[in-house]
Amino acid sequence: MGKSENIIELIDVKKVYDGDTVAVENFNLQVKKGEFVTFLGPSGCGKTTTLRMIAGFELPTSGQILLDGEDISRLPPNKRPVNTVFQKYALFPHLNVYENIAFGLRLKRVINTYRNKDGDEYTKKQKLSRAEIDKKVKKALEIVDLEGFEKRSVSTLSGGQQQRIAIARAIVNEPEILLLDEPLGALDLKMRKEMQIELKNMHKRLGITFIYVTHDQEEALTMSDKVVVINDGEIQQTGTPTEIYNEPVNTFVADFIGESNIFNGAVVGKLKVKFCGATFDCLDDYEINQLVDVVVRPEDIKICSPGEGQLKGKVLSTVFKGVHYEITVGIGKFEIIIQSTSNAEAGTTIGMRIEPDGIHLMRKVYTVNKYDGVITKTNAVEFGDGVFACDVTQLYKGSHLDEEGYLITAGGEKIDLTGTEVCVEVDTHAITMTDDMSSGGAKGNIISMIYKGDHYRYIVRTEENEEDYVLSCPDLWNTGDLVGVIIPKEKIKLTLKATGDDVK
Template sequence: MEQNSAIISLSHVKKIFDGTTVVEDFNLDVKPGEFITILGPSGCGKTTTLRMIAGFELPSEGKILLNGEDISYLPPYKRPVNTVFQHYALFAHLDVYDNVAFGLKMKKVPVEVTDRKGNKKIKMKHLSIKEIDAKVSRALSIVDLDEMEDRDVSTLSGGQQQRVAIARAIVNEPKVLLLDEPLSALDHKMRKDMQIELKQMHKKLGITFFYVTHDQEEALTMSDRIVVMKDGVIQQVGTPEEIYNEPINAFVADFIGESNIYNGTMIGKKKVRFIGANWDCVDDFPLNEKVDIVVRPEDVLMVEPEKGTTVGVISSKIFKGVHYEFIVNVGKNEVLCRDTHDHEVGAKVGIVVEKENIQIMHKELSVNQYTDAYINSNGQVVIGEDPFDADLTKLLPGSHLEDEGSTILIGPNGKHYDLNDAEVVAEIDLDKIELSDDLSKGQAQGTIIQSVWIGDHYQYIVRTDDEEDYVVNSPFTWNENDIVSVAVEKEDIKLRLKTPIEELARE
């Protein structure tokens, strides 16, 4: 059999709870001695993954191997892994010593004994009190809790309880230590200290750490490798540097650190257009391809207006200690940037980004999404500058409009909501847009800037004068640079309010 060098290896692990897939096709090899972190927002399946390794949950599909041995369906007590729980789960009826000694007291080790006839045989025996004593005090001194053995756990502070929980796990010398958001209950300062201590402990013990957290900073500080998860699916696996500097998609970029994320379009070889300006970049994508652009705030340079690639106006300023954080309005877009120099709010500044610092990511297009849409006084949705008729009653199930063309929505409970000027996200399916050369037929007009033959249909990008792009699937042939109108049926525009509808309620 092929010996796997990974200490833990998850292959095609899937977990379904009551019909909902929580973890989807999870593949990961953890090297011995590694500090690996699973990072993701709450509900992304990271804790479920940890619980499957610990044995509290069984995978619906797939295998979990430990040192090449299948442990997928072993009960927790038979697995050579130990867990540090989120809320510590210390035994309230035991003191510190007994909490730490619990695992050792449960353990049986093979001992060679000689029976009355003089035959030697292997017998499973509990550890002696002396051995337990020695191990417990060693574990307690690793977590800096010497002399605390007789304390009741309820009399300990949060940080101390945390240490007991760690000591209780490492005393068993597990092959892998699983940590389930262990620092989330501590205050900020304490958390920082514990991060450093955990990292040192990891070096000293040489045990593999499998860490789960939603705190990106924690993940970046401590890990050898980070696994970013979203909705049960691994997004990216890499070292902290890789994850930070080369996020694979907009989600990872947004989740790891602060970033500016924009929609962009490739306009030439290694040239990209976003926030109304053309930029040089280092990634090469096909012409006119829609892409996601990520720029880290610290990579945005603020220069004099005439030297900038584009120009914006500072709309806010926050002092952050070492640096200032500015929001610069460039047209309709906001650019978050950091600078150690002070600038006045309202000042005009030029913006420059080095081409290496523009991250370009391929965008999967399934729907046209317009995040800056709003509802005008005629009850229409305005995308760019073009108004579209839309079914506003879909915003609230069971509601109806006061009059046709009005912006007053009456809810099922009789409450009135005023939708005038409400900001919405509008979505239009690629298949639901009709192109026509009769310019009066559609609600918007634009130029076809790209056409691609995809198997059985064309995909066109129509750009309007106000630089909104409509991606359209169509069986008909058009040429680039054709001027066309864009028509969308009322019921094909999906709307989502940016603010809770209750905020729009009228007295």
């Protein structure tokens, strides 16, 4: 073959459940032979669904999965040279350890070549012999360090041992790819750390491609050659653990991987950024006045005496974490978290310095909410699964409304706006949330929140059409809260939509 060095390739894979729930979308990924790839993301982000599509338990709604250049997306699981280690192990309770591991081997048919009396070669599809199976099972048990467990019943094993048997059962078949679905999730911390190292060693020794699913960012950084950060069914970033940690592409990745301070900032000069009321040198080049998200890792902030450094603040609290102290500092209305090996007493004033390479800038993804809307009979505007009062006179310069609610243009023309399609823009600061569902123009659940030093950035998603409202709010809400969305009338910016002729 040798078409590519990619052992597996996902092209535009999409999975939709029940006709409208999108689990995975625009999934493009290439995995090289022998790589240790980790799918990392919060629960429900689609990482397990993707793994199950590779295993064959789910069929993609559209897109292709190529294995060694061949499309396998429609093959049943038993026809794929891929084996899975399940989250809850799924060891067969009616079989002992030996039989569990031998399960796949007993089903395997290999092509053997023989020579008949005349010296002609012929091939035969055969089962593996008893001795061969025996040898392979023994070897697999050796790899997972459980020699002598053959006759044990799986129910008598501890969680860690079951885990190892599950791994042995998968690798004994010599798959091209080993899929691991949060395999260490059920183990305690110490056991998990041990297994992480063992899995990593196993990967080195066996040379099999590993695709690993986890929601534990530390696990992902420790073990992988390549981390694929997934959120909301889409890949956020793909890269080596160092790239992901040091150069997160957006605030989600920065927030999800490790601890981070995230601020709103603005570029104020060549390689200069302003946030937290101070100006810093940075390494990311953006044009002047570009609004940016600024990410600073807590360990990149150095404590110095007040007066030195770019920032000065009062220590609010300090927590001893074993290796370092976690110090929360208040700088005006901002809060910043520092990890440092030296302590600072709560209540004291300290200076803080951030080196240019500790500051990561990201172009703001959300500065303004944009929707397509339609004007309703009552001169309100319908968008984002809700109806909001608005000022329609802004659509035509110099116009006003008459008593019946019709729009009178500057030229005295009377227009019925019902059904007019408009573009709606709402600033993120203009939107507020409320507990009172009936008073909001739309309602939805908070699906994301990121702390930005002095406020939170929330994303509220409606249930009906999954419309998102991005908003800033200083108050603390919880993800999952059902809230009403309020937008003041004057903050809704409307523009007429280009009609068919004007498009393009």
